[in-house]
Amino acid sequence: DADVTQTPRNRITKTGKRIMLECSQTKGHDRMYWYRQDPGLGLRLIYYSFDVKDINKGEISDGYSVSRQAQAKFSLSLESAIPNQTALYFCATSDSDSYGYTFGSGTRLTVV
Amino acid sequence: RKEVEQDPGPFNVPEGATVAFNCTYSNSASQSFFWYRQDCRKEPKLLMSVYSSGNEDGRFTAQLNRASQYISLLIRDSKLSDSATYLCVVKIGADKLIFGTGTRLQVFP
Numbered sequence: 001d002a003d004v005t006q007t008p009r010n011r012i013t014k015t016g017k018r019i020m021l022e023c024s025q026t027k028g029h030d031r032m033y034w035y036r037q038d039p040g041l042g043l044r045l046i047y048y049s050f051d052v053k054d055i056n057k058g059e060i061s062d063g064y065s066v067s068r069q070a071q072a073k074f075s076l077s078l079e080s081a082i083p084n085q086t087a088l089y090f091c092a093t094s095d096s097d098s099y100g101y102t103f104g105s106g107t108r109l110t111v112v
Numbered sequence: 113r114k115e116v117e118q119d120p121g122p123f124n125v126p127e128g129a130t131v132a133f134n135c136t137y138s139n140s141a142s143q144s145f146f147w148y149r150q151d152c153r154k155e156p157k158l159l160m161s162v163y164s165s166g167n168e169d170g171r172f173t174a175q176l177n178r179a180s181q182y183i184s185l186l187i188r189d190s191k192l193s194d195s196a197t198y199l200c201v202v203k204i205g206a207d208k209l210i211f212g213t214g215t216r217l218q219v220f221p
Binding site: 035040041042043044045048088090100101103104105106108 | 120146148153154155156157158161199208209211212213214
């Protein structure tokens with residue numbers, strides 16, 4: 001099993017719908033992140049969490065919310081999806097001693 | 113100005129060539145530096161950290177120049193399997209990574 005699992009892998013949804021992207025990890029890391037990736041813009045941080053009671057906004061949090069249900073689970077919600085939220089979404093984890101992040105395999109979201 | 117800037121490429125090189133990528137960062141408080149590799153439609157994966165003294169991992173050499181706020185990655189003896197996008201990444205603060213937009217490398221036979 002993958003260290004960081006994202007579901008769903010692909011999703012097409014309609015404008016105005018609520019959608020949740022889920023992330024779970026088996027690495028035992030405290031820190032979890034949500035990024036989105038768009039062509040020409042690279043990876044941009046949406047939200048991050050350093051532990052279960054800690055939630056922080058990233059550079060592009062508008063239109064998104066998150067929930068850290070447990071150390072291993074961090075979900076991203078789009079309350080009312082809009083077409084410019086069409087992107088590739090990545091969840092990542094790290095611990096305070098690690099030099100890098102471990103990424104999930106991504107969720108490709110299309111809002112029509 | 114972007115916090116991390118890279119030449120998007122693509123760099124098209126033949127097998128066996130040596131290729132170098134450069135990256136500049138704007139925040140002088142940046143603490144740690146990395147190169148990630150991302151294959152098409154896949155997740156980024158850590159390639160190597162970049163240390164002030166420079167470091168090497170097989171065919172890959174990374175260099176950091178703090179004074180010029182400049183990072184480089186050198187790939188020697190390019191393989192077809194090196195074809196990917198290479199992301200320059202900078203760590204700022206407690207634990208936030210800022211990603212460049214990536215440089216695409218295509219190695220041809």
